[in-house]
Amino acid sequence: MLAVQGVSRSFGGVYAVRDVTLDVADGEVCGVIGPNGAGKSTLFNLITGHLAAERGEISFLGRRVDRLAPHRRARLGMSIVFQAARVFRGMTVRENVMVGLHGRTSAGFVAAALRLPRHRRDEREIAARADAALDRVGLSEWADRPADQLPIGQQRALQLARALCARPRLLLLDEPASGLRGQERERLAELVEELRAGGLTILLVEHDVAFVTRLADRIVVLDLGRVIADGPPAEVRNDPLVLAAYLGQSA
Amino acid sequence: MMLGRVAVPLAAAVTLALPAVLDDSALAVYVLLGLAAMVTVGVSLLMGYAGQVSLGQGAFYGVGAYTAALLALNGLPPLLGLLAAPVAAAAFALVVGLPLLRLRGHHLAFATLAMQLILLSLAGQLDFTGGDIGLQAIPPFSAWSFEAGGVTAYAYLTWAGLALVMLVTRNVIASRPGRALRALATSETAAASSGIPVGRYKLAVLALSAAFAGLAGGIYCFYTGYVAPGSFPVLISIQYIVMAVVGGLGTIWGAVVGAAAITLLVQGLDRLANLPGMPSYAPGVLSYAVYALVLIAVVLFLPNGLVPAIRRLLSRERPAKTR
Ligand SMILES: Nc1ncnc2c1ncn2[C@@H]1O[C@H](COP(=O)(O)OP(=O)(O)OP(=O)(O)O)[C@@H](O)[C@H]1O
Ligand SMILES: [Mg+2]
Numbered sequence: 001m002l003a004v005q006g007v008s009r010s011f012g013g014v015y016a017v018r019d020v021t022l023d024v025a026d027g028e029v030c031g032v033i034g035p036n037g038a039g040k041s042t043l044f045n046l047i048t049g050h051l052a053a054e055r056g057e058i059s060f061l062g063r064r065v066d067r068l069a070p071h072r073r074a075r076l077g078m079s080i081v082f083q084a085a086r087v088f089r090g091m092t093v094r095e096n097v098m099v100g101l102h103g104r105t106s107a108g109f110v111a112a113a114l115r116l117p118r119h120r121r122d123e124r125e126i127a128a129r130a131d132a133a134l135d136r137v138g139l140s141e142w143a144d145r146p147a148d149q150l151p152i153g154q155q156r157a158l159q160l161a162r163a164l165c166a167r168p169r170l171l172l173l174d175e176p177a178s179g180l181r182g183q184e185r186e187r188l189a190e191l192v193e194e195l196r197a198g199g200l201t202i203l204l205v206e207h208d209v210a211f212v213t214r215l216a217d218r219i220v221v222l223d224l225g226r227v228i229a230d231g232p233p234a235e236v237r238n239d240p241l242v243l244a245a246y247l248g249q250s251a
Numbered sequence: 252m253m254l255g256r257v258a259v260p261l262a263a264a265v266t267l268a269l270p271a272v273l274d275d276s277a278l279a280v281y282v283l284l285g286l287a288a289m290v291t292v293g294v295s296l297l298m299g300y301a302g303q304v305s306l307g308q309g310a311f312y313g314v315g316a317y318t319a320a321l322l323a324l325n326g327l328p329p330l331l332g333l334l335a336a337p338v339a340a341a342a343f344a345l346v347v348g349l350p351l352l353r354l355r356g357h358h359l360a361f362a363t364l365a366m367q368l369i370l371l372s373l374a375g376q377l378d379f380t381g382g383d384i385g386l387q388a389i390p391p392f393s394a395w396s397f398e399a400g401g402v403t404a405y406a407y408l409t410w411a412g413l414a415l416v417m418l419v420t421r422n423v424i425a426s427r428p429g430r431a432l433r434a435l436a437t438s439e440t441a442a443a444s445s446g447i448p449v450g451r452y453k454l455a456v457l458a459l460s461a462a463f464a465g466l467a468g469g470i471y472c473f474y475t476g477y478v479a480p481g482s483f484p485v486l487i488s489i490q491y492i493v494m495a496v497v498g499g500l501g502t503i504w505g506a507v508v509g510a511a512a513i514t515l516l517v518q519g520l521d522r523l524a525n526l527p528g529m530p531s532y533a534p535g536v537l538s539y540a541v542y543a544l545v546l547i548a549v550v551l552f553l554p555n556g557l558v559p560a561i562r563r564l565l566s567r568e569r570p571a572k573t574r
Contacts, residue, residue, distance in 0.1 A: 050440055070443040079444070086441035088434040090300075090501065098427075099434045103446020105427055109455060112426030113419045119426060126427065162445065 001026045001201050002170055007046055007056030007066075008225075016042040018225040019056070024170070029192070029202045031216030031233070033209060035245060039225040040205045041083055044172050047203075048080050049073045061169065075103040077169035079162075081176055083205075085155040087147040094143040096158055097130040100165035133161040137191065153184045160191070171195065172203045177211055189215060213237070221245070258504075263414075270406040278402040280518050282474060285409035288510035289467040291494045292416050292503060293460030298492070299501030300424060301456040302436030304356065307363030308491050310370045311340040311461035313483035315468025317374065320386045320478050330394040333469045340465025341458040348457040352450065367485060375480045385479025392473035405474045412470060416463045417503050423459070424503075432456050486539075493542050497549045499556025508557050516541060 002024040009017045017039040024030045032040050045051040047058060049070035058066040065073050079100075088096050105126055111119040134140050137157040142150060147158060156176060163171060173192075177185050185208075192215050196202065206212045212219060213233040221229040221236060223245040229236045236242055273281055290308055297303050315336035322332035351362050374380045381387070392399040392408065399405055423429045431452050435442040439449045472478045490513065498509020517538055524533035553560045 048444060050443070069448070070440070071446050071448050074444050074446040082441065082444075086438045088437045088441070090436070091430065091433055095430055095433075099430050099442070099445050099447070102427065102431055107427050109423060109428050109459065112428050113422050115422055122427060166446065 001028070001061065002047070002203075003057075003059040004043075004047065005057040005059075007043075007053045007058060009042055009046055009051055009054050015039075015225045017046060017222075020222070020225070020227055022220060022227065022230075024201060024203060027196075027199050027201055028218060029196050029204060029216050031212035031219040032203060032205045032222060033207070033212055033219060034222035038222040040222055041174055042225075043222065044080060044174050044203070044205065047073075048078055048172060071103070074166070077167075078172065079164070079166050079168035079170070080172040081156070081159045081163050081174060083174040083178070085152060085159065087150065087155050087158055089148045091147055092144050093139060093147045093150065093158055094127070094130050094134065096147045097133050097161045097165050098126050100133070100162035101126045101129060103166060130161075130165055133165040136164065137161045138187065152179050153181065156180065157184075157188075160188075164195075168200070170201045170203065172205075174205045175207060176204070177206055177208055185211070209237070266410050266414075270403045275402055278406055280514065282402060282405050282409050284511055284514040285406070285413050286467040286471055287491065287494060287514055288507045289409070289413045289416050290464045291491050291498070291506040291510045292413070292420055293463035294491045294495040295498075295500055295503065295506040296420050296424070296432075296463075297456055297460040298495060299499075299505075300429070300436065301432040301453065303352070303453055303457065304360040305363045305457070305460070306360045306485075306488050306492065307365075307367040308460065308464050309483045309485065309488035310363075310367035311344060311464035312468040312471070312487070313367075313370065313374065313478075313480075314343045314461075315340040315465025316472040316478045316482065317380060317386070317468075318465070319469035320389045320472040321379070323390050323473070324386060324388075328394075329390060329392045329473060333392065333466075333473070336469025336472075337462035337465040340468065341462040344458040344461030345454055348454045352453045352457065364485065364488070367483075367488060371480045371483065371485075381479070383480060385477055385482070386472075387477045389472050389476050389478070391476070392470070399473065405470065409467075409470055409474075412466055413507070416466065417507070419459075420463075420503050428452070428455070486542075489542065493546050497545060497556060499558040499560075502556070502558045505556050505558035512557065513542075513545065516545065 004020055004022040007017060007020050008015060020043060032043065034040055042051065046053050049065070049068060053066055056066070057064060060073065060076055060078065065076065088099060105122050107119040107122040131140070131143065134143055137160050139154060139157055139161060142154060150158060156179070160176065177188055180188060189211065192202065192204070196215070204212060204216060216233055218231065219233050219236040220227055221242050228241045228245060229239045269281060270278060290312055294305070294308055297305055318339035319332035319336040322335055323329050347366050351359060351366065354362050375383045399408065431442065431447045434445065435447060435449050435452060443449050494509035494513045495506055496509070497512055498507065499505030520537045520541055521534055524537045549556065
């Protein structure tokens, strides 16, 4: 599904991601953990194309994507939920989610300006699918509110709905549980389990090790931009290198 | 919603009735107001909805005016010139937008300003644009058997154009491409992650706003009968931004209200400055001072502009009445 091969990226001479190799199989939930600044978000940006890799190759669904623009990778079936909430201001919650369907629809300026039948059909379908996605993350009652007035937990859910709306093949979640309270966290975990059961491939960055252990089939540990462990949760948790990295951070 | 259902027919009725009751000098102001509003709707779309700044909308206005003028002077039907004006302005925007839209914020603002200055100096130097003197004796607008004789005809033409521009803008904003524009205004990264080709959409919205300005320019050249570099000073681009901000960025009606407020204010001050006994520098000083003061006052007291403020006022009053 996704093959990351020897990918590196540095900022001002310091490597944020260094020679990372990672394979994610179809239908797998792969957790990515590591101390602050380990390079997890940078790795996600390299995969989705928001940052260019200096070295290495990235393939998605058997196709080289490392030279493709982010919107092209999105259209191939990658959806990301960013670590920092990025809801679109000046739009309602529903409209925000409708944006997620951009790559799956095609009505352009002319069709919109003239209100062509094709455009109307598209709009109806987009709204219906957005509502379904909102329902799925439990935001239905908020649909007509301005998106930027949502509490942070709901903003995260909104982004998730936007990402799911596009019917991705690969979903990248960057710390989706941070800032969520107990009940919201549980709800998110259940949703991820549901998505996994539906066969969706997921890359999950999360600091809460218990959360990742519960959801992931496999855990990759990053430290200082390198992969220091890769395996089933039970194995990775007792890895001496991993323990050292985490202890080193808290010391 | 309620407001729209009352306001739209009312505005349409007033628009249609005004040319019948206004005298010629007032009608001239009415035409200029409509043309300014047409450009300002584009500015509001570009800045308010898509978050891109342009201090060079006057250049697109000029490209439209020169295009229509040149075609008409070369014997082509004025209708063709008028249709070519927005097309040429949009094509020009696509060409200059390709490098310019890589810039953001005030870099983009300065670059668009520079673009207008370069264009003005070119128009002042080249032979086919008539140099500093410009193009004269442009025939009046005509289509089929209709010929625009007086100001009234131009008033209707202008306001029909404005209605078209507003309708297109409204339809675009509430659609898939419009959502894409509003999304990239907040975050280009998040927009791209949703599959939006950000660069292409920024170009498209610049071209659309340029087409609106170009259409206004086309009408303007037939209305005045001549165009020269002096008709499109940098101040005019700034004026469009002041109008959009005063009326309320990111509202279509705001563009019209802003254009009306500033046009009438400037006209009033012009009369004041030209009263006997006023110094000769009064008109210039007053018009610049007014842009500055109005802009500062609006930013300080009505940061969202006039139209959002009026809407809030009305929606606050209504429940009070039903009680
Ligand atoms: N755009 C950037 N410019 C400069 N340095 C950057 C940039 N993005 C990331 N870095 C640096 O790269 C390193 C890795 O950052 P990254 O955000 O990928 O870490 P992370 O594992 O996601 O951390 P966290 O758990 O805090 O989110 C950090 O040292 C960070 O300062
Ligand atoms: Mg991070």
